Amino acid sequence: xxxxxxxxxxxxxxxxxxxxxxxxxxxxxxxxxxxxxxxxxxxxxxxxxxxxxxxxxxxxxxxxxxxxxxxxxxxxxxxxxxxxxxxxxxxxxxxxxxxxxxxxxxxxxxxxxxxxxxxxxxxxxxxxxxxxxxxxxxxxxxxxxxxxxxxxxxxxxxxxxxxxxxxxxxxxxxxxxxxxxxxxxxxxxxxxxxxxxxxxxxxxxxxxxxxxxxxxxxxxxxxxxxxxxxxxxxxxxxxxxxxxxxxxxxxxxxxxxxxxxxxxxxxxxxxxxxxxxxxxxxxxxxxxxxxxxxxxxxxxxxxxxxxxxxxxxxxxxxxxxxxxxxxxxxxxxxxxxxxxxxxxxxxxxxxxxxxxxxxxxxxxxxxxxxxxxxx
Amino acid sequence: xxxxxxxxxxxxxxxxxxxxxxxxxxxxxxxxxxxxxxxxxxxxxxxxxxxxxxxxxxxxxxxxxxxxxxxxxxxxxxxxxxxxxxxxxxxxxxxxxxxxxxxxxxxxxxxxxxxxxxxxxxxxxxxxxxxxxxxxxxxxxxxxxxxxxxxxxxxxxxxxxxxxxxxxxxxxxxxxxxxxxxxxxxxxxxxxxxxxxxxxxxxxxxxxxxxxxxxxxxxxxxxxxxxxxxxxxxxxxxxxxxxxxxxxxxxxxxxxxxxxxxxxxxxxxxxxxxxxxxxxxxxxxxxxxxxxxxxxxxxxxxxxxxxxxxxxxxxxxxxxxxxxxxxxxxxxxxxxxxxxxxxxxxxxxxxxxxxxxxxxxxxxxxxxxxxxxxxxxxxxxxxxxxxxxxxxx
Numbered sequence: 010x011x012x013x014x015x016x017x018x019x020x021x022x023x024x025x026x027x028x029x030x031x032x033x034x035x036x037x038x039x040x041x042x043x044x045x046x047x048x049x050x051x052x053x054x055x056x057x058x059x060x061x062x063x064x065x066x067x068x069x070x071x072x073x074x075x076x077x078x079x080x081x082x083x084x085x086x087x088x089x090x091x092x093x094x095x096x097x098x099x100x101x102x103x104x105x106x107x108x109x110x111x112x113x114x115x116x117x118x119x120x121x122x123x124x125x126x127x128x129x130x131x132x133x134x135x136x137x138x139x140x141x142x143x144x145x146x147x148x149x150x151x152x153x154x155x156x157x158x159x160x161x162x163x164x165x166x167x168x169x170x171x172x173x174x175x176x177x178x179x180x181x182x183x184x185x186x187x188x189x190x191x192x193x194x195x196x197x198x199x200x201x202x203x204x205x206x207x208x209x210x211x212x213x214x215x216x217x218x219x220x221x222x223x224x225x226x227x228x229x230x231x232x233x234x235x236x237x238x239x240x241x242x243x244x245x246x247x248x249x250x251x252x253x254x255x256x257x258x259x260x261x262x263x264x265x266x267x268x269x270x271x272x273x274x275x276x277x278x279x280x281x282x283x284x285x286x287x288x289x290x291x292x293x294x295x296x297x298x299x300x301x302x303x304x305x306x307x308x309x310x311x312x313x314x315x316x317x318x319x320x321x322x323x324x325x326x327x328x329x330x331x332x333x334x335x336x337x338x339x340x341x342x343x344x345x346x347x348x349x350x351x352x353x354x355x356x357x358x359x360x361x362x363x364x365x366x367x368x369x370x371x372x373x374x375x376x377x378x379x380x381x382x383x384x
Numbered sequence: 385x386x387x388x389x390x391x392x393x394x395x396x397x398x399x400x401x402x403x404x405x406x407x408x409x410x411x412x413x414x415x416x417x418x419x420x421x422x423x424x425x426x427x428x429x430x431x432x433x434x435x436x437x438x439x440x441x442x443x444x445x446x447x448x449x450x451x452x453x454x455x456x457x458x459x460x461x462x463x464x465x466x467x468x469x470x471x472x473x474x475x476x477x478x479x480x481x482x483x484x485x486x487x488x489x490x491x492x493x494x495x496x497x498x499x500x501x502x503x504x505x506x507x508x509x510x511x512x513x514x515x516x517x518x519x520x521x522x523x524x525x526x527x528x529x530x531x532x533x534x535x536x537x538x539x540x541x542x543x544x545x546x547x548x549x550x551x552x553x554x555x556x557x558x559x560x561x562x563x564x565x566x567x568x569x570x571x572x573x574x575x576x577x578x579x580x581x582x583x584x585x586x587x588x589x590x591x592x593x594x595x596x597x598x599x600x601x602x603x604x605x606x607x608x609x610x611x612x613x614x615x616x617x618x619x620x621x622x623x624x625x626x627x628x629x630x631x632x633x634x635x636x637x638x639x640x641x642x643x644x645x646x647x648x649x650x651x652x653x654x655x656x657x658x659x660x661x662x663x664x665x666x667x668x669x670x671x672x673x674x675x676x677x678x679x680x681x682x683x684x685x686x687x688x689x690x691x692x693x694x695x696x697x698x699x700x701x702x703x704x705x706x707x708x709x710x711x712x713x714x715x716x717x718x719x720x721x722x723x724x725x726x727x728x729x730x731x732x733x734x735x736x737x738x739x740x741x742x743x744x745x746x747x748x749x750x751x752x753x754x755x756x757x758x759x760x761x762x763x764x765x766x767x768x769x770x771x772x773x774x775x776x777x
Contacts, residue, residue, distance in 0.1 A: 321669055381672060
């Protein structure tokens with residue numbers, strides 16, 4: 010039981026923080042949002058730092074790191090509310106590395122690690138909300154070639170990515186099963202329609218019409234759950250970074266802003282809200298550690314842990330976001346001031362991979378007689 | 385970064401588990417698991433069993449006869465005791481006054497007081513709060529006047545937990561009215577059999593007399609019972625608080641009580657009512673998050689890092705959780721928590737409890753009783769002031 014970071018992990022944190030502070034300031038972010046919410050150049054800078062290959066083995070040109078390094082990285086990106094979807098790369102690279110045939114790994118992982126290829130998860134469907142098992146997309150095989158037909162929503166940077174990891178149903182005599190495929194954006198039968206999401210980042214509807222696909226695994230449900238759990242751990246860590254910075258911005262403002270002749274930080278009614286924000290931040294940070302450290306646990310334990318963690322982070326994000334706006338007052342509801350962007354990011358992260366109510370249902374359904382960090 | 389305990393720590397836990405299983409009296413564990421009334425004898429019996437093993441002062445260093453455990457070992461010991469259904473050790477002797485005597489008392493005081501605390505023979509009480517001094521403890525007025533080789537103590541303490549059983553009491557007393565209120569306070573050990581001391585139990589809302597008023601009327605206390613220096617008592621009391629960070633969160637007991645809540649909810653048919661079940665699920669997440677917070681503080685202690693900024697949160701969250709599980713237990717029983725039959729909370733009662741299930745008898749009383757947790761030990765509002773200070777300056 011040890012929650013200290015190693016020297017290497019601290020160095021990684023410093024490197025990412027330095028890039029966020031110097032290379033990704035609010036003005037650059039604002040320009041990226043105005044230009045559509047995704048900047049390939051910025052993504053390339055993440056690759057230069059080695060982050061796109063964080064989970065990729067050294068044999069495939071990556072850094073071969075683990076969940077703690079991913080957590081450290083996502084926290085720092087959260088502090089800068091970075092738009093480029095590194096979490097997607099962490100999810101898809103881990104999925105390919107664990108489940109894809111060697112040929113597919115060799116074709117994609119080195120390019121993903123180098124930042125030359127972006128692969129994102131395209132699992133969300135209309136009507137499915139947060140249920141991973143609800144999948145209308147269909148896959149079929151003919152003459153050794155798989156094709157996938159279906160429409161996926163809210164695909165991160167969906168019109169910019171080079172390929173998608175796509176869950177689709179395969180019909181077997183013994184019943185239907187969910188499988189995972191890799192579909193290239195440039196393939197025939199792929200149409201995208203991009204739009205902005207509430208946090209300023211970019212997403213797309215991806216329509217697949219008999220699009221050629223490569224099979225990753227027929228055991229798709231377990232693999233999809235693994236991918237989403239990596240995503241949940243990423244979101245939790247990112248949320249910690251966003252909340253940490255949101256609180257810091259709020260504290261600075263409260264010590265500067267004067268009303269009734271004094272800094273508003275002197276008012277006890279406001280100070281107690283800040284204490285409660287600190288509480289939610291540290292509960293959230295604790296459960297983010299918990300999520301990342303449970304990623305390698307057996308599936309049932311892992312799923313339960315992710316639900317608990319995401320419920321806590323959702324609760325923390327909602328509280329800290331709303332309080333930050335209230336404590337700032339009117340300035341916080343303007344587009345010009347930075348805190349509204351942190352608030353929107355927190356709101357979106359809550360609704361990514363299962364919101365608070367959904368996760369509460371998961372925790373509730375998975376309860377056992379005993380409970381604790383180790384059970 | 386590693387969530388798992390080391391193999392050595394796990395072996396230690398197993399050793400404790402085996403010992404507790406073999407030595408905790410079954411009748412006591414049964415009462416604890418069902419929140420029945422514990423007698424003075426129950427509490428003393430367990431304290432003496434621990435004392436005989438050398439574990440009543442489980443946080444003590446070896447030089448004073450303690451086991452010299454690490455912060456993690458102490459945590460594991462507390463967890464095993466709590467989960468097995470051991471009563472909470474009455475903390476005033478082994479956990480509260482002993483560390484102050486060790487750190488600031490003289491060799492004579494070590495020899496005189498520590499053995500009786502370590503064995504569980506002597507029952508200690510705490511004399512801090514006064515009718516006019518609650519959260520603002522430093523405003524305390526109980527006066528100790530030095531006359532020759534004695535102090536003459538006059539005043540009143542209150543909320544003295546289990547003081548009706550107390551043989552000795554450690555008090556914060558005013559020895560000076562000059563300067564800041566904090567600088568005129570001394571730490572005095574007082575024999576409760578001294579002439580002039582009156583203990584009056586206070587009946588609480590749950591019908592129990594858990595706390596007392598303690599009156600001092602020209603009580604003579606030998607000057608040798610002063611711990612450390614005169615007028616430095618406030619610092620000693622603060623030292624005590626700094627050494628009681630994780631214990632106050634009481635997360636181990638919360639884990640045991642969560643199990644009890646689930647048993648009660650199943651028994652009362654509300655465990656499968658999603659509206660109720662979700663409330664248990666929220667509490668479960670709260671408890672896991674609190675446990676992670678505790679583990680983070682322990683890890684920081686292990687590597688010698690300062691974790692003060694999160695340790696302050698433990699009391700707030702821990703106390704809220706204690707209130708919540710008692711509240712949910714009561715709500716699970718619903719109308720059957722309402723019959724107020726005190727005898728039904730005693731082990732072995734043979735009467736007919738309305739609503740049928742005897743384990744429902746203490747639920748409302750427990751709920752009422754737990755309202756204290758956000759008030760005592762520095763009210764949660766005072767704790768928020770402290771947390772806000774660390775964040776806002």
